[in-house]
Amino acid sequence: MKKSFSRLKMAAGALSLIVGLGAVLAGCGGGNQAAPTPAQQPAGKTEQTIRLVAANHPWTEAVKTLLPDFEKATGIKVKVDSYFEDQLTQKTSVEFAANSKSIDVVMFRPLQDGKQFQKNGYFASLNDFVSKEQGLTDDIIPSALGSVKDGDNLYGIPLVTETEVLYYRKDILEKAGLQPPKTLDELKEMAAKLQDVNAGLYGFVSRGKRSPAVTQFSSYLYSFGGDFMKDGKATLNTPEALKAFEFYSTMLKDYGPPGTLNMSWPEAFGVFTQGKAVFLTDASSLFTNATDPAKSSVADKVGFAPFPAGPAGSKPYNITSWAIGVGANSEKKDAAWQFIKWVTSKEIVGKLQANGIPGALKSVWDSPEGVAKFPKDLADAIKANGAVGVPYDRPLIVNVGKARDAIGDTIIAGIQGQDIKAAAEKSNQDFQAVLDKE
Amino acid sequence: MTNWIERNIKWIYTMPAVLFVGIMMVFPVGYTLWLSFHDWDMSNVSPPLWVGLDNYLTLFQDEVFTQALWLTFYFTIVAVVIETVLGILLALLMNQHIVGKGLVKTLFLLPMVATPVAVGLVWILIYEPNIGIANIFLQAIGIAPQEWLASPEMVMPSLIVIDVWEWTPMIALIVLAGLVSLPKDPYEAAIVDGANRLQTFWNITLPLLKPTIYSAVLLRLIDALKTFDIIYATTQGGPGTSSQTLNIYGYVLGFQYFKIGQASALLMIFFAIVLGLSVLVIAVRKKAGVSM
Numbered sequence: 001m002k003k004s005f006s007r008l009k010m011a012a013g014a015l016s017l018i019v020g021l022g023a024v025l026a027g028c029g030g031g032n033q034a035a036p037t038p039a040q041q042p043a044g045k046t047e048q049t050i051r052l053v054a055a056n057h058p059w060t061e062a063v064k065t066l067l068p069d070f071e072k073a074t075g076i077k078v079k080v081d082s083y084f085e086d087q088l089t090q091k092t093s094v095e096f097a098a099n100s101k102s103i104d105v106v107m108f109r110p111l112q113d114g115k116q117f118q119k120n121g122y123f124a125s126l127n128d129f130v131s132k133e134q135g136l137t138d139d140i141i142p143s144a145l146g147s148v149k150d151g152d153n154l155y156g157i158p159l160v161t162e163t164e165v166l167y168y169r170k171d172i173l174e175k176a177g178l179q180p181p182k183t184l185d186e187l188k189e190m191a192a193k194l195q196d197v198n199a200g201l202y203g204f205v206s207r208g209k210r211s212p213a214v215t216q217f218s219s220y221l222y223s224f225g226g227d228f229m230k231d232g233k234a235t236l237n238t239p240e241a242l243k244a245f246e247f248y249s250t251m252l253k254d255y256g257p258p259g260t261l262n263m264s265w266p267e268a269f270g271v272f273t274q275g276k277a278v279f280l281t282d283a284s285s286l287f288t289n290a291t292d293p294a295k296s297s298v299a300d301k302v303g304f305a306p307f308p309a310g311p312a313g314s315k316p317y318n319i320t321s322w323a324i325g326v327g328a329n330s331e332k333k334d335a336a337w338q339f340i341k342w343v344t345s346k347e348i349v350g351k352l353q354a355n356g357i358p359g360a361l362k363s364v365w366d367s368p369e370g371v372a373k374f375p376k377d378l379a380d381a382i383k384a385n386g387a388v389g390v391p392y393d394r395p396l397i398v399n400v401g402k403a404r405d406a407i408g409d410t411i412i413a414g415i416q417g418q419d420i421k422a423a424a425e426k427s428n429q430d431f432q433a434v435l436d437k438e
Numbered sequence: 439m440t441n442w443i444e445r446n447i448k449w450i451y452t453m454p455a456v457l458f459v460g461i462m463m464v465f466p467v468g469y470t471l472w473l474s475f476h477d478w479d480m481s482n483v484s485p486p487l488w489v490g491l492d493n494y495l496t497l498f499q500d501e502v503f504t505q506a507l508w509l510t511f512y513f514t515i516v517a518v519v520i521e522t523v524l525g526i527l528l529a530l531l532m533n534q535h536i537v538g539k540g541l542v543k544t545l546f547l548l549p550m551v552a553t554p555v556a557v558g559l560v561w562i563l564i565y566e567p568n569i570g571i572a573n574i575f576l577q578a579i580g581i582a583p584q585e586w587l588a589s590p591e592m593v594m595p596s597l598i599v600i601d602v603w604e605w606t607p608m609i610a611l612i613v614l615a616g617l618v619s620l621p622k623d624p625y626e627a628a629i630v631d632g633a634n635r636l637q638t639f640w641n642i643t644l645p646l647l648k649p650t651i652y653s654a655v656l657l658r659l660i661d662a663l664k665t666f667d668i669i670y671a672t673t674q675g676g677p678g679t680s681s682q683t684l685n686i687y688g689y690v691l692g693f694q695y696f697k698i699g700q701a702s703a704l705l706m707i708f709f710a711i712v713l714g715l716s717v718l719v720i721a722v723r724k725k726a727g728v729s730m
Binding site: 089090096116119122210211263271399408409416 | 479480482483566568583586587588589673676677679690693695696
């Protein structure tokens, strides 16, 4: 009896493990399986519900408030599920890979997930829809449109564009009688001069976390004359790249607050908006986090400037950070397309941009209302960046996740004061291994 | 019909359990095993490709994997040892007649019933290097502020502290339950023999408690090995890979690198480790002559 009982315990123990592991593998999402399919309506004005899987992003928040207009005009209801960026990638890929029909419209990051998702057959082609609408894509910024195309196949429509700008504290610079830095050298000098660690004021803050840091580092890399890769060869150990790694990590090591190794944008903005840093470089599309008095204790003291010039000039990234597409298995592709057409129309993009969400339509950027909500110096900075910008902020490959981690390793080695040259050699090898498998 | 039911009654009664085990446990593990021999990036266009043992070989040559293995054991062993010692001490303390025992027991439950992700978020704030209360506390007692979760050296100890905070009460409660149900006569005999308190504890309480402690440790050990939630909620394996345990690395491989085959191989290795360890613990317990 004793023996069989302990066997039972053993079996129970083993089974509990299996359940645990199964849960890990089965996806740490849990809830929210398939959206309830609406009852099929007879012909006539169809009442349909489509499901939009989106990011936790100002765009999503703003669109939610406009949805009743769309429902009234078309009779199509939109159910919105939103997730944080990384969870969104995981959630959508798991659902798509299971051949689920439940995602009709999906918001995605063209530079992060676009190529992988397209290669995996997750997206429906939009070519047929677009060819029926004359000139629909003519107003879209060409480089933005380029980031959602696979050859001639269009699989998404750009939603949000962004570029790396310099955020600075107007009051502190004014008091010191300084103009915002025009070059990276000036940025370093000013950060050193204005920093007052004993008073809890740091010269500079930016992302220092392994993968998130890579996109913001890209502008530094380009401005020092480097790039991630050239003709399929990793170029992270070139003299230009080494200088860029050195500069970026030194800025965070010497003039950044403690704890930058764990900082993505929410943490970096947190430091800046608590009034604990003079300079911040990050994406323009996040500016409301710094200028909204509800989120920022320095809301009225934030100034903006174009990305400072390095030895190779000012070369900030200028990219499409979010786009929208139709799920390959959706059974309501027409309704999904109607929604996309509406949400990327000039009228709606105009309304969104008036709420501070930078879109991808030339005509909206050219109209006075389109930039009314943007602080003047920010609009100028975005314009200046646009003239010199680089249309990617991470390597343009399929397996972006692994590449970003490989590149980020050198940044964090630098922040910890380790040998940057050795770290960059290692990153270069790891990144080359990723490229070799593409 | 009734005859048939009566003849097969044992199968009919066990069927639901068998079905449940089959669908919810055997199938996922079997499928994971199958995937671990394939190369697949979650594509709907190209199906999984048979690669034999490649995924396993890649993992064994991968230094990040070796590091994750080491971090997993480091986290588990240190956390469980501290939790066990503290848990037993707490249980002994609570077994005394103290005022407000009921209230303390209720408070004990709180860390355990709190959602781990919420616990993680709370600790992020506590550990925040610039405004967190941990540094304010350190400064008050004259120690230099630390970077906690943001420092590659401090991150594992900091995570262990969270785990200890959350799970020591569980061990304490299990041990306390064991203490309460101990027979009284050995103690009376000890008093008659003139044993002091330390001797009584060492020679009577501890041996009698052994089975309870073993079960508590086994439960905790398996759970600690699998820890995912608090690490993912606080550091996602960072800074760099300094807190990337096997579970986190599996997640990264699967959902950030889209290497489902490698992630499955990692999980199978992990599965074997956990299984082996629990068999070992049970065997040791048997050898010690402890039964429950």
